[in-house]
Amino acid sequence: MKRLNERISLMMLMILAVLLLSIGLTNALGVSPAGKTISFTPSTDVRMDFYVINSERNNLQISLSAIGELSENIFFEQQLINLTAADDRVPFSVILKLPASLEPGIRTSTMKLAPIFPGAEGSMLSAYITPLIPLAVRVPYPSKYSGVAIVVQNVDEGTPVPIYVEFDNLGAEKIFKAGAMLSLYGPDGKLISTMIAPNISIEKDSLGKTQAEPAPILKRGLYKIVADAYYDGIAKAVEANITLGEPLLRARELLTRQLEVQPVSKVALKAYNDWNTEMSVTGFLEIADKKTEMTVFKFQKYSEQEISAFLETSGLAPGKYNLSVTWVYANQIKRDVFQVEIVEKKAGPAISKTTILVGSVCLAAVIIGLSAILLFKRKKTKTKY
Amino acid sequence: MVKQMNKYLRMIVLCFFVALVLVMFTVAVNDLQCIFYQNTTCPAGTARLIGLENDTHNGYNNAHAQNKTISTYNYSICCNNTNSSIIINTSCPGNVTVIRLSNATNAHVEIGTNSNYINGTACFGSSWKKVSCEYPQGSCSAGYACILSMAGTEGINTTNAHVANCSLYNQKVCCGLTNYAPVRPTLYYPANNNISVFERNPNFNWSAAADPDGGFASYYTLNLTCGSCSAGCYQPNIGSLTTTNYTIPNALCVDTSYNWSVTACDAYGDCNTSVVFNFTILSVADLVLIVNATSFGAMALGQNNDTTDNGPPPLVARNNGNVLLNVTVNATKLFAIADMNTYNFQFKADQNESGSYVTSCSQDALFANMSNTTAKTLFCNLSYVDVNDEGQLEINLTVPMSEPPGTKNSSIEVSYVKSE
Numbered sequence: 158m159k160r161l162n163e164r165i166s167l168m169m170l171m172i173l174a175v176l177l178l179s180i181g182l183t184n185a186l187g188v189s190p191a192g193k194t195i196s197f198t199p200s201t202d203v204r205m206d207f208y209v210i211n212s213e214r215n216n217l218q219i220s221l222s223a224i225g226e227l228s229e230n231i232f233f234e235q236q237l238i239n240l241t242a243a244d245d246r247v248p249f250s251v252i253l254k255l256p257a258s259l260e261p262g263i264r265t266s267t268m269k270l271a272p273i274f275p276g277a278e279g280s281m282l283s284a285y286i287t288p289l290i291p292l293a294v295r296v297p298y299p300s301k302y303s304g305v306a307i308v309v310q311n312v313d314e315g316t317p318v319p320i321y322v323e324f325d326n327l328g329a330e331k332i333f334k335a336g337a338m339l340s341l342y343g344p345d346g347k348l349i350s351t352m353i354a355p356n357i358s359i360e361k362d363s364l365g366k367t368q369a370e371p372a373p374i375l376k377r378g379l380y381k382i383v384a385d386a387y388y389d390g391i392a393k394a395v396e397a398n399i400t401l402g403e404p405l406l407r408a409r410e411l412l413t414r415q416l417e418v419q420p421v422s423k424v425a426l427k428a429y430n431d432w433n434t435e436m437s438v439t440g441f442l443e444i445a446d447k448k449t450e451m452t453v454f455k456f457q458k459y460s461e462q463e464i465s466a467f468l469e470t471s472g473l474a475p476g477k478y479n480l481s482v483t484w485v486y487a488n489q490i491k492r493d494v495f496q497v498e499i500v501e502k503k504a505g506p507a508i509s510k511t512t513i514l515v516g517s518v519c520l521a522a523v524i525i526g527l528s529a530i531l532l533f534k535r536k537k538t539k540t541k542y
Numbered sequence: 543m544v545k546q547m548n549k550y551l552r553m554i555v556l557c558f559f560v561a562l563v564l565v566m567f568t569v570a571v572n573d574l575q576c577i578f579y580q581n582t583t584c585p586a587g588t589a590r591l592i593g594l595e596n597d598t599h600n601g602y603n604n605a606h607a608q609n610k611t612i613s614t615y616n617y618s619i620c621c622n623n624t625n626s627s628i629i630i631n632t633s634c635p636g637n638v639t640v641i642r643l644s645n646a647t648n649a650h651v652e653i654g655t656n657s658n659y660i661n662g663t664a665c666f667g668s669s670w671k672k673v674s675c676e677y678p679q680g681s682c683s684a685g686y687a688c689i690l691s692m693a694g695t696e697g698i699n700t701t702n703a704h705v706a707n708c709s710l711y712n713q714k715v716c717c718g719l720t721n722y723a724p725v726r727p728t729l730y731y732p733a734n735n736n737i738s739v740f741e742r743n744p745n746f747n748w749s750a751a752a753d754p755d756g757g758f759a760s761y762y763t764l765n766l767t768c769g770s771c772s773a774g775c776y777q778p779n780i781g782s783l784t785t786t787n788y789t790i791p792n793a794l795c796v797d798t799s800y801n802w803s804v805t806a807c808d809a810y811g812d813c814n815t816s817v818v819f820n821f822t823i824l825s826v827a828d829l830v831l832i833v834n835a836t837s838f839g840a841m842a843l844g845q846n847n848d849t850t851d852n853g854p855p856p857l858v859a860r861n862n863g864n865v866l867l868n869v870t871v872n873a874t875k876l877f878a879i880a881d882m883n884t885y886n887f888q889f890k891a892d893q894n895e896s897g898s899y900v901t902s903c904s905q906d907a908l909f910a911n912m913s914n915t916t917a918k919t920l921f922c923n924l925s926y927v928d929v930n931d932e933g934q935l936e937i938n939l940t941v942p943m944s945e946p947p948g949t950k951n952s953s954i955e956v957s958y959v960k961s962e
Binding site: 184185186187188189190191192210212213267269271280281282283284285286287288289290291308310319321323363364365366368488 | 770771772773774796797824825826827828829830831834835836837838857862863865871873876901902935937949950951952953954955956957958959960
């Protein structure tokens, strides 16, 4: 008994220790801006200013380092930053020594801020934060060059969907004429519509966008856009798969609004797949404290389907209940609630004496009739031979 | 040469004439106009302002007036608009008072801004714009039409007066369809050239725009643009706002220069736009480990335990910044016998607030082996929105069968980078 008490006390102490460890163990480290992109100027030093954010006002020493392709060009005015409880934010600078030349494109590196004495000492597992800040240099291509991307703005169903073609002029010259022809396809590969993104001009080291017309009105679903883009005589094809809205299963109707008290009750529902691809749906039914998993149902695109599942209703007192249906599909969980009535199981219909008598007479008459036919047929056969 | 010059001259004269006609048409198109009409009722399309006649019942000059609802006087002032789609009405109250009548009939009149007479009024309203009246000596201002003239017998013409057509007396009653746009709103927040706005969905704030015609603007339109920014950047133009502040529903882009302005309009659609302010939302990447340590206590050889049941508790991270974050983890070796990147030390993501990260690209469903060399994705697109910006780092430990006894420690490096 004494041993048991000791064990309980020890357990309590351990739980307390774990709770104490959990309380107030905060560790925070932030940086602003969260990243920087500059344009390449040969053989120059570019100074970039940042702040370390010490939102938890910790006493901390931070070490700065650079990783990635530009790491040898990145220098810090101070390699270590001291944060004190009085500092909410501390400025620091990064010097990027740009060489005479760099490979064209977007050259990137990452700045890492690592605390020197991280974590909560004495804990089995302790964590600390190391922000990674991307630094990028836009190095122009020697002649005309543009990155092309398709950008689709998410809008409510039934509204024209704004589709843009974006040109990122990464060349050494201005682009005078850029545009695109676009084709929109459904998930089955069928062409839905074609669009034209009118011509625009784009300054050197700038972003230009042109909206495809006419903007299509689309239902929620998956689509593919192919853009045959061009800029100053150079063709470039890009494509993008887009998702408008989220997959949606709409529960339409509960067909079994009355369930009997029994070990297995059948629940029938009608639901509609408001998405443009087939969807696998599972989930569970819940009534009072009883829960049953549903099997996996396949819903064709834009189709209504009747599904059934089984639910234990034994032990439930007759009355009105909320039947909860939880649908699990396409990384989503959705819940619908229906009102059902639980009723006592009905006894089977009693067979009256009259029914038995009438039935017996009918049966006898059928047997007599059949016998007579058989006898008559046999006689006929004998006569033939 | 002279012939060609004449040709040019003719063209210039023609252009001038066309322009003049256009200007005249524009000015006149919505003008109020009133006529003195010899009848107790007005022709279709016009509204009766007052009835009037002189003492001998055969003229409308030097006349007494009667309320428009009484039809015993032989003359009427009938009004309409040059544009037939604009309806002029003469009901009172609710419209601008043109003149006041001393009695319902056989009345002297006074100007609408006086208040000596309480027994009758003649009013103007319009289905288009606000009606304004003025009472000058001499001629009406531009945009105002002369309705009548009036004169008193004792040297004062603005009250106790008789009525006549506009050419007779010096004291005029002039009305017009005039309307003034509200003044420009003053923009408050975000302030001009503020380059360190933190909120991704700022609450835009501006002053109420006074309407010179009375009250304040009926509605406002908030306009935001970011020029050559990405097409993915939200650039709203939100109209019909009846408040002087508005929180935009979608997040704006960070580190992008935005221009914003507000247009104030009155009920008649006359508007005035504020000056344009510029601001930038400065990106802030800031992760906080609300719980940054946990202990599994004493564990037996071969024993497995995890933090999914909160005993021991998982580590918890919160995105305190204003950009989406991709969060990765790696850790120092925990067990003496077992290598890292094995089932002995595993991790997974869990929601501390629902929808805090994108499950499909996070380590959400299953535990993954913790590495000491490779940073592995924990959360993908960890949200910065207050109500769903917290995720859990769940830990799963299995003690190796031949692990020597002793205290086991590991430091977990939680790295993050902006993902937008």
